[in-house]
Amino acid sequence: xxxxxxxxxxxxxxxxxxxxxxxxxxxxxxxxxxxxxxxxxxxxxxxxxxxxxxxxxxxxxxxxxxxxxxxxxxxxxxxxxxxxxxxxxxxxxxxxxxxxxxxxxxxxxxxxxxxxxxxxxxxxxxxxxxxxxxxxxxxxxxxxxxxxxxxxxxxxxxxxxxxxxxxxxxxxxxxxxxxxxxxxxxxxxxxxxxxxxxxxxxxxxxxxxxxxxxxxxxxxxxxxxxxxxxxxxxxxxxxxxxxxxxxxxxxxxxxxxxxxxxxxxxxxxxxxxxxxxxxxxxxxxxxxxxxxxxxxxxxxxxxxxxxxxxxxxxx
Numbered sequence: 260x261x262x263x264x265x266x267x268x269x270x271x272x273x274x275x276x277x278x279x280x281x282x283x284x285x286x287x288x289x290x291x292x293x294x295x296x297x298x299x300x301x302x303x304x305x306x307x308x309x310x311x312x313x314x315x316x317x318x319x320x321x322x323x324x325x326x327x328x329x330x331x332x333x334x335x336x337x338x339x340x341x342x343x344x345x346x347x348x349x350x351x352x353x354x355x356x357x358x359x360x361x362x363x364x365x366x367x368x369x370x371x372x373x374x375x376x377x378x379x380x381x382x383x384x385x386x387x388x389x390x391x392x393x394x395x396x397x398x399x400x401x402x403x404x405x406x407x408x409x410x411x412x413x414x415x416x417x418x419x420x421x422x423x424x425x426x427x428x429x430x431x432x433x434x435x436x437x438x439x440x441x442x443x444x445x446x447x448x449x450x451x452x453x454x455x456x457x458x459x460x461x462x463x464x465x466x467x468x469x470x471x472x473x474x475x476x477x478x479x480x481x482x483x484x485x486x487x488x489x490x491x492x493x494x495x496x497x498x499x500x501x502x503x504x505x506x507x508x509x510x511x512x513x514x515x516x517x518x519x520x521x522x523x524x525x526x527x528x529x530x531x532x533x534x535x536x537x538x539x540x541x542x543x544x545x546x547x548x549x550x551x552x553x554x555x556x557x558x559x560x561x562x563x564x565x566x567x568x569x570x571x572x573x574x
Contacts, residue, residue: 277367279433284358284366285532293536294355297543301355304546305348311553312341318566325566328394328409333556333563335418336387336505339380340549347377348546355539375429377545378444382425383418385451388509390417391502392458399465437524445517455506504555512548516541 273284319325319334354369394414398405428447432440519538557564 273361273363275363275366277363278371280370280437282370283535284361285535287532290532290536291359293539294359297539298352298355298359301348301352301543301546304543304550305344305352307550308340308344308348308546308553311550312337312344314567314570315553315556315563316341318563318570321570322562322566325562326411328411328414329391329398330562331411331414332387332391332394332418333560336384336391337553337556339384339387340552342376342380343546343549347373347380350376351542351546374432378429378432379422379425382428382444382447383421384509385448386421386425387418388502388506389451389454389458390414390421392455392462392506395502396458396462396465399462441520441524445520448513452510459503500559504559505552508548508551508555512541512544516545 271286273286275282275284315337316334319330319337325334350369350373354366354373357363357366357369394409397409401408428444431443435443516538519534519541522534557567
Protein backbone atom coordinates (compact mmCIF):
# COMPACT_ATOMS: atom_id res chain seq x y z
CA UNK A 260 0.00 0.00 0.00
CA UNK A 261 2.97 2.34 0.01
CA UNK A 262 2.81 2.86 -3.73
CA UNK A 263 6.24 1.44 -4.46
CA UNK A 264 5.98 -0.80 -7.53
CA UNK A 265 7.14 -4.40 -7.32
CA UNK A 266 7.00 -6.71 -10.27
CA UNK A 267 7.98 -10.07 -11.63
CA UNK A 268 8.61 -10.45 -15.32
CA UNK A 269 9.60 -12.69 -18.15
CA UNK A 270 9.89 -11.93 -21.85
CA UNK A 271 6.17 -11.41 -22.47
CA UNK A 272 4.54 -10.80 -19.08
CA UNK A 273 5.09 -8.60 -16.02
CA UNK A 274 3.06 -8.44 -12.84
CA UNK A 275 3.11 -4.98 -11.27
CA UNK A 276 1.98 -4.38 -7.67
CA UNK A 277 1.44 -0.87 -6.36
CA UNK A 278 -1.00 0.79 -3.99
CA UNK A 279 -4.14 -1.38 -3.86
CA UNK A 280 -3.82 -3.33 -7.11
CA UNK A 281 -1.74 -5.91 -8.89
CA UNK A 282 -1.80 -5.47 -12.65
CA UNK A 283 -0.57 -7.77 -15.41
CA UNK A 284 1.50 -6.07 -18.12
CA UNK A 285 1.79 -7.99 -21.38
CA UNK A 286 4.82 -7.46 -23.61
CA UNK A 287 3.33 -8.83 -26.84
CA UNK A 288 2.98 -7.06 -30.18
CA UNK A 289 -0.83 -7.14 -29.90
CA UNK A 290 -0.85 -5.35 -26.55
CA UNK A 291 1.75 -2.85 -27.76
CA UNK A 292 -0.29 -2.01 -30.87
CA UNK A 293 -3.52 -1.62 -28.89
CA UNK A 294 -1.83 0.63 -26.32
CA UNK A 295 -0.33 2.89 -28.99
CA UNK A 296 -3.63 3.19 -30.87
CA UNK A 297 -5.52 3.82 -27.63
CA UNK A 298 -3.06 6.53 -26.54
CA UNK A 299 -3.38 8.39 -29.85
CA UNK A 300 -7.18 8.21 -29.96
CA UNK A 301 -7.67 8.98 -26.28
CA UNK A 302 -5.41 12.03 -26.52
CA UNK A 303 -7.56 13.42 -29.33
CA UNK A 304 -10.89 12.59 -27.66
CA UNK A 305 -9.73 13.98 -24.30
CA UNK A 306 -8.66 17.25 -25.94
CA UNK A 307 -12.03 17.60 -27.72
CA UNK A 308 -13.88 16.76 -24.50
CA UNK A 309 -11.86 19.28 -22.48
CA UNK A 310 -12.40 22.17 -24.92
CA UNK A 311 -16.06 21.42 -25.70
CA UNK A 312 -17.21 20.86 -22.13
CA UNK A 313 -15.22 23.81 -20.80
CA UNK A 314 -17.01 26.08 -23.31
CA UNK A 315 -20.38 24.80 -22.11
CA UNK A 316 -19.48 25.27 -18.42
CA UNK A 317 -18.27 28.85 -19.03
CA UNK A 318 -21.28 29.66 -21.23
CA UNK A 319 -23.76 28.53 -18.57
CA UNK A 320 -21.79 30.18 -15.77
CA UNK A 321 -21.57 33.57 -17.51
CA UNK A 322 -25.12 33.68 -18.90
CA UNK A 323 -27.64 34.81 -16.28
CA UNK A 324 -30.62 33.55 -18.30
CA UNK A 325 -29.22 30.02 -18.07
CA UNK A 326 -29.08 30.02 -14.27
CA UNK A 327 -32.07 27.70 -14.13
CA UNK A 328 -32.15 24.24 -12.53
CA UNK A 329 -32.10 22.33 -15.82
CA UNK A 330 -29.12 24.29 -17.16
CA UNK A 331 -27.29 24.21 -13.83
CA UNK A 332 -27.51 20.40 -13.92
CA UNK A 333 -26.40 20.45 -17.55
CA UNK A 334 -23.41 22.58 -16.58
CA UNK A 335 -22.37 20.23 -13.79
CA UNK A 336 -22.72 17.27 -16.14
CA UNK A 337 -20.42 19.04 -18.62
CA UNK A 338 -18.01 19.70 -15.73
CA UNK A 339 -17.83 15.95 -15.01
CA UNK A 340 -17.01 15.33 -18.67
CA UNK A 341 -14.39 18.09 -18.40
CA UNK A 342 -12.78 16.21 -15.47
CA UNK A 343 -12.69 13.06 -17.59
CA UNK A 344 -11.08 14.89 -20.52
CA UNK A 345 -8.71 17.15 -18.57
CA UNK A 346 -7.52 14.80 -15.80
CA UNK A 347 -8.59 11.19 -16.37
CA UNK A 348 -7.73 11.23 -20.10
CA UNK A 349 -4.11 12.37 -19.74
CA UNK A 350 -3.68 10.01 -16.75
CA UNK A 351 -4.92 7.08 -18.85
CA UNK A 352 -2.54 7.99 -21.67
CA UNK A 353 0.22 8.41 -19.08
CA UNK A 354 -0.11 4.98 -17.52
CA UNK A 355 -0.47 3.31 -20.91
CA UNK A 356 2.68 5.09 -22.13
CA UNK A 357 4.44 4.02 -18.92
CA UNK A 358 3.31 0.47 -19.58
CA UNK A 359 4.83 0.63 -23.07
CA UNK A 360 8.13 2.02 -21.77
CA UNK A 361 8.11 -0.18 -18.62
CA UNK A 362 8.35 2.87 -16.36
CA UNK A 363 6.40 1.34 -13.47
CA UNK A 364 6.85 4.24 -11.03
CA UNK A 365 4.93 6.55 -13.36
CA UNK A 366 2.55 3.68 -14.13
CA UNK A 367 1.39 3.43 -10.50
CA UNK A 368 0.72 7.14 -9.98
CA UNK A 369 -0.90 7.66 -13.38
CA UNK A 370 -3.18 4.64 -13.03
CA UNK A 371 -4.24 5.66 -9.52
CA UNK A 372 -5.08 9.17 -10.83
CA UNK A 373 -7.05 7.75 -13.77
CA UNK A 374 -9.07 5.29 -11.71
CA UNK A 375 -9.91 7.76 -8.94
CA UNK A 376 -10.99 10.71 -11.10
CA UNK A 377 -12.79 8.57 -13.68
CA UNK A 378 -14.75 6.82 -10.92
CA UNK A 379 -15.72 10.12 -9.27
CA UNK A 380 -16.73 11.77 -12.55
CA UNK A 381 -18.70 8.78 -13.85
CA UNK A 382 -20.54 8.23 -10.56
CA UNK A 383 -21.56 11.88 -10.37
CA UNK A 384 -22.54 11.84 -14.07
CA UNK A 385 -25.02 9.03 -13.43
CA UNK A 386 -26.41 10.90 -10.42
CA UNK A 387 -26.77 14.08 -12.48
CA UNK A 388 -28.58 12.25 -15.28
CA UNK A 389 -30.98 10.95 -12.64
CA UNK A 390 -31.45 14.49 -11.25
CA UNK A 391 -32.03 15.86 -14.77
CA UNK A 392 -34.67 13.23 -15.47
CA UNK A 393 -36.45 13.84 -12.16
CA UNK A 394 -36.24 17.61 -12.79
CA UNK A 395 -38.07 17.20 -16.12
CA UNK A 396 -40.73 15.09 -14.46
CA UNK A 397 -41.26 17.62 -11.67
CA UNK A 398 -41.55 20.48 -14.18
CA UNK A 399 -44.51 18.67 -15.75
CA UNK A 400 -46.01 17.28 -12.56
CA UNK A 401 -45.81 20.36 -10.33
CA UNK A 402 -46.69 23.02 -12.93
CA UNK A 403 -46.73 26.41 -11.17
CA UNK A 404 -45.24 24.98 -7.96
CA UNK A 405 -42.12 23.80 -9.81
CA UNK A 406 -40.13 27.01 -9.22
CA UNK A 407 -40.96 26.91 -5.51
CA UNK A 408 -39.88 23.29 -5.06
CA UNK A 409 -36.89 23.07 -7.44
CA UNK A 410 -34.55 25.93 -6.57
CA UNK A 411 -30.92 26.71 -7.35
CA UNK A 412 -30.01 26.19 -3.70
CA UNK A 413 -31.55 22.71 -3.57
CA UNK A 414 -29.94 21.75 -6.88
CA UNK A 415 -26.54 22.90 -5.58
CA UNK A 416 -26.98 20.89 -2.37
CA UNK A 417 -27.95 17.77 -4.36
CA UNK A 418 -24.88 18.11 -6.60
CA UNK A 419 -22.61 18.68 -3.58
CA UNK A 420 -23.97 15.53 -1.89
CA UNK A 421 -23.47 13.57 -5.13
CA UNK A 422 -19.81 14.62 -5.28
CA UNK A 423 -19.23 13.80 -1.59
CA UNK A 424 -20.81 10.34 -1.89
CA UNK A 425 -18.92 9.62 -5.11
CA UNK A 426 -15.57 10.65 -3.61
CA UNK A 427 -16.28 8.51 -0.53
CA UNK A 428 -17.16 5.51 -2.72
CA UNK A 429 -13.98 5.95 -4.76
CA UNK A 430 -11.88 6.09 -1.58
CA UNK A 431 -13.16 2.64 -0.56
CA UNK A 432 -11.12 1.26 -3.46
CA UNK A 433 -8.10 1.31 -1.14
CA UNK A 434 -9.44 -1.39 1.19
CA UNK A 435 -12.18 -3.23 -0.72
CA UNK A 436 -11.40 -6.18 -2.98
CA UNK A 437 -11.70 -5.80 -6.75
CA UNK A 438 -14.85 -7.90 -6.85
CA UNK A 439 -16.58 -6.06 -3.99
CA UNK A 440 -15.71 -2.61 -5.33
CA UNK A 441 -16.83 -3.47 -8.87
CA UNK A 442 -20.10 -4.94 -7.64
CA UNK A 443 -20.79 -1.91 -5.44
CA UNK A 444 -20.13 0.73 -8.13
CA UNK A 445 -21.97 -1.11 -10.89
CA UNK A 446 -24.94 -1.76 -8.58
CA UNK A 447 -25.22 1.96 -7.80
CA UNK A 448 -25.10 2.87 -11.49
CA UNK A 449 -27.66 0.19 -12.29
CA UNK A 450 -29.96 1.60 -9.59
CA UNK A 451 -29.64 5.06 -11.17
CA UNK A 452 -30.50 3.62 -14.58
CA UNK A 453 -33.59 1.91 -13.15
CA UNK A 454 -34.73 5.21 -11.64
CA UNK A 455 -34.12 7.01 -14.94
CA UNK A 456 -36.16 4.46 -16.92
CA UNK A 457 -39.03 4.52 -14.39
CA UNK A 458 -39.17 8.34 -14.37
CA UNK A 459 -38.99 8.55 -18.18
CA UNK A 460 -41.98 6.20 -18.44
CA UNK A 461 -43.90 8.61 -16.20
CA UNK A 462 -42.71 11.53 -18.33
CA UNK A 463 -43.99 9.87 -21.49
CA UNK A 464 -47.38 9.30 -19.88
CA UNK A 465 -47.56 12.95 -18.76
CA UNK A 466 -46.46 14.19 -22.18
CA UNK A 467 -49.18 12.14 -23.83
CA UNK A 468 -51.76 13.59 -21.43
CA UNK A 469 -50.57 17.17 -22.08
CA UNK A 470 -50.62 16.66 -25.83
CA UNK A 471 -54.22 15.50 -25.64
CA UNK A 472 -55.15 18.60 -23.63
CA UNK A 473 -53.34 20.89 -26.06
CA UNK A 474 -55.01 19.32 -29.08
CA UNK A 475 -58.44 19.71 -27.44
CA UNK A 476 -57.96 23.41 -26.63
CA UNK A 477 -56.00 24.53 -29.70
CA UNK A 478 -58.95 25.05 -32.16
CA UNK A 479 -60.68 27.73 -30.09
CA UNK A 480 -57.95 29.05 -27.80
CA UNK A 481 -55.28 31.23 -29.40
CA UNK A 482 -54.54 33.58 -26.51
CA UNK A 483 -51.01 34.65 -25.57
CA UNK A 484 -51.18 32.38 -22.52
CA UNK A 485 -52.01 29.37 -24.66
CA UNK A 486 -49.23 30.19 -27.14
CA UNK A 487 -46.76 30.57 -24.28
CA UNK A 488 -47.78 27.18 -22.88
CA UNK A 489 -47.26 25.64 -26.30
CA UNK A 490 -43.78 27.17 -26.50
CA UNK A 491 -42.86 26.02 -22.98
CA UNK A 492 -44.08 22.51 -23.73
CA UNK A 493 -42.08 22.37 -26.97
CA UNK A 494 -38.96 23.57 -25.10
CA UNK A 495 -39.56 20.93 -22.44
CA UNK A 496 -39.81 18.17 -25.05
CA UNK A 497 -36.58 19.32 -26.72
CA UNK A 498 -34.65 19.39 -23.43
CA UNK A 499 -36.06 16.01 -22.39
CA UNK A 500 -34.98 14.55 -25.75
CA UNK A 501 -31.50 16.02 -25.24
CA UNK A 502 -31.19 14.23 -21.89
CA UNK A 503 -32.47 11.05 -23.54
CA UNK A 504 -29.79 11.32 -26.26
CA UNK A 505 -27.11 11.60 -23.58
CA UNK A 506 -28.52 8.59 -21.70
CA UNK A 507 -28.48 6.51 -24.90
CA UNK A 508 -24.87 7.54 -25.61
CA UNK A 509 -23.80 6.55 -22.10
CA UNK A 510 -25.61 3.22 -22.33
CA UNK A 511 -23.95 2.45 -25.67
CA UNK A 512 -20.49 2.87 -24.12
CA UNK A 513 -21.29 1.80 -20.56
CA UNK A 514 -22.87 -1.60 -21.20
CA UNK A 515 -19.88 -3.02 -23.16
CA UNK A 516 -17.28 -1.76 -20.67
CA UNK A 517 -19.35 -3.15 -17.79
CA UNK A 518 -19.42 -6.59 -19.42
CA UNK A 519 -15.66 -6.49 -20.03
CA UNK A 520 -15.02 -5.27 -16.45
CA UNK A 521 -16.93 -8.20 -14.97
CA UNK A 522 -15.09 -10.54 -17.33
CA UNK A 523 -11.74 -9.18 -16.12
CA UNK A 524 -12.57 -9.47 -12.43
CA UNK A 525 -14.86 -12.49 -12.20
CA UNK A 526 -14.01 -14.64 -15.24
CA UNK A 527 -10.63 -13.77 -16.74
CA UNK A 528 -9.15 -12.23 -13.56
CA UNK A 529 -7.32 -9.79 -15.89
CA UNK A 530 -4.77 -12.48 -16.87
CA UNK A 531 -6.23 -13.04 -20.31
CA UNK A 532 -4.53 -10.70 -22.73
CA UNK A 533 -7.52 -10.34 -25.02
CA UNK A 534 -9.74 -9.16 -22.16
CA UNK A 535 -7.24 -6.44 -21.26
CA UNK A 536 -6.92 -5.28 -24.87
CA UNK A 537 -10.71 -5.13 -25.18
CA UNK A 538 -10.96 -3.17 -21.92
CA UNK A 539 -8.37 -0.68 -23.20
CA UNK A 540 -10.45 0.03 -26.30
CA UNK A 541 -13.66 0.25 -24.23
CA UNK A 542 -12.07 2.97 -22.07
CA UNK A 543 -11.09 4.81 -25.24
CA UNK A 544 -14.71 4.53 -26.36
CA UNK A 545 -15.80 6.19 -23.10
CA UNK A 546 -13.60 9.18 -23.91
CA UNK A 547 -15.11 9.28 -27.41
CA UNK A 548 -18.54 9.54 -25.77
CA UNK A 549 -17.48 12.42 -23.52
CA UNK A 550 -16.20 14.28 -26.59
CA UNK A 551 -19.60 13.82 -28.30
CA UNK A 552 -21.67 15.16 -25.40
CA UNK A 553 -20.89 18.85 -26.16
CA UNK A 554 -22.00 18.33 -29.78
CA UNK A 555 -25.31 16.94 -28.54
CA UNK A 556 -25.79 19.92 -26.19
CA UNK A 557 -25.01 22.37 -29.00
CA UNK A 558 -27.16 20.55 -31.52
CA UNK A 559 -30.19 20.17 -29.25
CA UNK A 560 -30.02 23.29 -27.05
CA UNK A 561 -30.29 26.62 -28.86
CA UNK A 562 -29.77 28.70 -25.70
CA UNK A 563 -26.40 27.05 -25.05
CA UNK A 564 -25.05 27.59 -28.58
CA UNK A 565 -26.16 31.25 -28.45
CA UNK A 566 -24.32 31.70 -25.13
CA UNK A 567 -21.18 30.06 -26.57
CA UNK A 568 -21.34 32.32 -29.64
CA UNK A 569 -21.57 35.41 -27.43
CA UNK A 570 -18.45 34.29 -25.54
CA UNK A 571 -16.44 33.35 -28.63
CA UNK A 572 -17.35 36.38 -30.70
CA UNK A 573 -17.70 38.88 -27.82
CA UNK A 574 -21.22 39.86 -28.85
